Amino acid sequence: MATHLILQKIFKTGFVSEPAPQADSSLRTREQALHADILKVFGQSVSIRHVDAGSCNGCELEIHAINGPHYNIEGMGVKFVASPRHADVLLVTGPVSRNLEVALKRTFDATPEPKWVIAMGDCGCTGGMFGESYASCGKISNVIPVDVEVPGCPPTPIALLQGILAAVSQDKKTAS
Amino acid sequence: MKIGEHDWHLEPLGNHIWRGRMEAGQLLALAREVKEEGGQLIALWGSDNRHLGRGFAVHAALLTSAGLAWVTCALPEDEPAYPDLAHIFPQADRMQRATFDLLGITATDAVDDRKWLRHGAWLADVFPLRRDFDASQPATHDTDAYPFIRVEGDGVHEIPVGPIHAGTIEPGHFRFSIIGERVLKLEQRLGYTHKGTEKRFEGMDLATGAKLAGRVSGDSHSAYAWAYCMAVETATASEAPPRAVWLRALFLEIERIANHLGDLGYLGNDVALAFGFTHFWRLKEDWLRLTAKLFGHRYLFDCIVPGGVARDISDSGRAELAAEADRIEAEVRSLKAIYDDHATLQDRFANTGVCKPALAAKLGLTGLAGRASAQAWDARAQFPQAPYDQLDVSMATQRRGDVLARAEVRFSEITESMRLIRDLLARLPAGDIHAPLTPVQDVCEGLGWVEGWRGEVLVAVRIGADGTLDRVHPHDPSWQNWPLLEVGILGNIVPDFPLINKSFNLSYSGQDL
Numbered sequence: 001m002a003t004h005l006i007l008q009k010i011f012k013t014g015f016v017s018e019p020a021p022q023a024d025s026s027l028r029t030r031e032q033a034l035h036a037d038i039l040k041v042f043g044q045s046v047s048i049r050h051v052d053a054g055s056c057n058g059c060e061l062e063i064h065a066i067n068g069p070h071y072n073i074e075g076m077g078v079k080f081v082a083s084p085r086h087a088d089v090l091l092v093t094g095p096v097s098r099n100l101e102v103a104l105k106r107t108f109d110a111t112p113e114p115k116w117v118i119a120m121g122d123c124g125c126t127g128g129m130f131g132e133s134y135a136s137c138g139k140i141s142n143v144i145p146v147d148v149e150v151p152g153c154p155p156t157p158i159a160l161l162q163g164i165l166a167a168v169s170q171d172k173k174t175a176s
Numbered sequence: 177m178k179i180g181e182h183d184w185h186l187e188p189l190g191n192h193i194w195r196g197r198m199e200a201g202q203l204l205a206l207a208r209e210v211k212e213e214g215g216q217l218i219a220l221w222g223s224d225n226r227h228l229g230r231g232f233a234v235h236a237a238l239l240t241s242a243g244l245a246w247v248t249c250a251l252p253e254d255e256p257a258y259p260d261l262a263h264i265f266p267q268a269d270r271m272q273r274a275t276f277d278l279l280g281i282t283a284t285d286a287v288d289d290r291k292w293l294r295h296g297a298w299l300a301d302v303f304p305l306r307r308d309f310d311a312s313q314p315a316t317h318d319t320d321a322y323p324f325i326r327v328e329g330d331g332v333h334e335i336p337v338g339p340i341h342a343g344t345i346e347p348g349h350f351r352f353s354i355i356g357e358r359v360l361k362l363e364q365r366l367g368y369t370h371k372g373t374e375k376r377f378e379g380m381d382l383a384t385g386a387k388l389a390g391r392v393s394g395d396s397h398s399a400y401a402w403a404y405c406m407a408v409e410t411a412t413a414s415e416a417p418p419r420a421v422w423l424r425a426l427f428l429e430i431e432r433i434a435n436h437l438g439d440l441g442y443l444g445n446d447v448a449l450a451f452g453f454t455h456f457w458r459l460k461e462d463w464l465r466l467t468a469k470l471f472g473h474r475y476l477f478d479c480i481v482p483g484g485v486a487r488d489i490s491d492s493g494r495a496e497l498a499a500e501a502d503r504i505e506a507e508v509r510s511l512k513a514i515y516d517d518h519a520t521l522q523d524r525f526a527n528t529g530v531c532k533p534a535l536a537a538k539l540g541l542t543g544l545a546g547r548a549s550a551q552a553w554d555a556r557a558q559f560p561q562a563p564y565d566q567l568d569v570s571m572a573t574q575r576r577g578d579v580l581a582r583a584e585v586r587f588s589e590i591t592e593s594m595r596l597i598r599d600l601l602a603r604l605p606a607g608d609i610h611a612p613l614t615p616v617q618d619v620c621e622g623l624g625w626v627e628g629w630r631g632e633v634l635v636a637v638r639i640g641a642d643g644t645l646d647r648v649h650p651h652d653p654s655w656q657n658w659p660l661l662e663v664g665i666l667g668n669i670v671p672d673f674p675l676i677n678k679s680f681n682l683s684y685s686g687q688d689l
Binding site: 016052056058062067080082100129135154156 | 295296297298304309311313320339340342343344345346347367368369370371372373375376384387388391392393394395397438451454455457458460461464468474475477510511513514517518519683684685688
């Protein structure tokens with residue numbers, strides 16, 4: 001019975017992922033560019049490990065959102081993984097709380113080279129409203145090296161995807 | 177105001193909110209009488225009042241038959257202490273430990289005096305929320321040596337999980353003691369996202385304070401921003417125009433629906449029904465996009481400001497929102513039919529992570545998780561602030577206390593919130609959306625109380641004579657509910673933990689502060 005309803009819903013809904021064939025869609029350009037860059041840098045795909053280093057959980061809402069059907073990130077070769085040891089990219093949110101400073105450094109160390117770090121959100125980029133204090137180290141780059149900063153409170157899914165693109169399309173050797 | 181046999185001389189502070197001061201010794205008697213009449217402790221916190229010539233203070237917010245009672249006990253400058261409340265209200269335990277970590281105020285005779293919010297970032301003998309705290313002192317960088325309670329015996333072993341988790345969730349540490357696959361004990365270690373939020377409020381102007389309050393727990397932005405503004409408006413004897421108040425309720429219900437949609441999707445995902453995730457997150461994304469189109473932000477950040485709201489809605493926007501509410505409600509109904517019919521999902525949801533009503537009452541389970549365990553409290557229904565006093569909110573309750581019950585409450589609340597949204601849109605008063613606050617003349621205080629999607633959010637505010645924030649304490653319902661997750665997992669298998677955890681969906685940032 002449930003199977004019947006599920007199939008009915010699937011066929012009635014169709015595809016909601018943002019359509020690739022729209023030539024004038026700015027999103028599509030980014031998706032294609034992202035896909036090409038991912039192919040160039042990683043051959044097949046890029047694996048991202050999210051690390052909440054003290055966030056208010058606002059940024060996490062948008063990380064969940066890009067995993068939804070509208071964005072089809074796995075179709076672009078972007079995958080969120082469960083361990084830093086499986087990751088190419090660390091996506092870090094929050095001002096770094098002092099209680100997570102060691103955990104963040106260890107996570108960074110556990111990620112194999114080559115690796116990229118994206119600081120997500122105003123707090124990750126500047127310390128945001130929480131700044132530096134007895135409990136907060138402020139921005140991510142105060143604790144680990146950052147390759148790309150995506151501002152916003154929280155950054156929209158499109159801004160986040162652009163940030164991921166910027167991270168993987170950057171030739172790290174030239175940059176450093 | 178009478179509670180039990182006694183008149184506690186509480187004065188009305190706001191709608192259904194009462195204010196009182198008493199000796200620390202009386203607090204215990206009050207707590208007992210509140211407990212006897214079936215009430216609960218909602219929040220406990222402290223403050224350093226030495227700059228006002230009043231030593232320290234401990235504050236408690238108690239849910240009584242007449243509303244919320246905010247009582248304060250002045251404590252001496254030397255060795256400030258108050259009687260332990262955790263033996264009456266077990267939910268006081270972590271709040272008392274946090275109050276000690278931050279202010280050095282002791283709960284006398286408390287059974288558990290382990291640290292809670294303090295890890296290694298500051299020393300045991302300094303207290304960050306004291307006015308004379310030296311913020312320039314170096315962090316200790318000591319590893320957090322937390323004395324977990326160990327379970328020993330043949331075949332028992334521990335699984336440490338976190339603080340960095342495998343999924344996109346917030347950081348915390350879970351220490352499982354298991355035998356085979358069964359969980360014998362779960363102990364939580366939180367406080368990882370403690371980022372000094374309460375200290376940050378000190379000296380902040382009132383408008384910036386609203387922004388920070390909204391970021392205590394980002395998923396409950398509107399609940400916190402409204403509670404903060406309610407507190408500030410009470411303190412300054414100001415009033416937001418009716419249209420603004422109705423728009424605040426609209427924002428709160430939009431937030432509730434967005435979170436419930438996301439949770440129902442993840443609950444499906446956690447029992448391997450990816451279909452559920454895909455469809456609920458499709459609906460959530462549609463909802464967020466419309467929210468951004470109408471109000472300029474997907475999560476309504478900074479739309480609620482002291483004195484009113486920053487965003488209005490046009491007539492065409494009202495029609496659009498009402499139409500989308502109808503469409504999504506119909507889709508949720510069809511998805512519920514699938515969840516109801518899906519044998520695997522029902523099998524995994526039912527009798528998993530059970531918090532029985534009696535235990536929930538004893539431990540103070542609150543909010544939507546509380547309502548799933550027959551704790552029939554919803555501030556919008558029993559103690560409504562405007563405009564809920566004109567909306568006749570129908571409360572969702574279940575008795576099973578399992579994952580299924582917590583999912584059912586979410587389904588019911590989506591339907592009710594959609595009705596509220598249609599009602600709010602149809603009856604939205606005309607007029608201004610903002611009125612300036614009355615200027616502050618002297619030290620003043622207020623309390624905001626809002627039923628957010630997770631449970632009741634409280635914000636207590638004291639404004640200094642110079643018009644800046646002197647002390648702000650935001651309280652998240654996760655404080656009470658985290659310990660129930662430790663209980664709900666008992667006897668379940670480890671692989672059901674993510675499902676049970678998601679069914680509560682508690683805030684780390686909200687309780688870590």
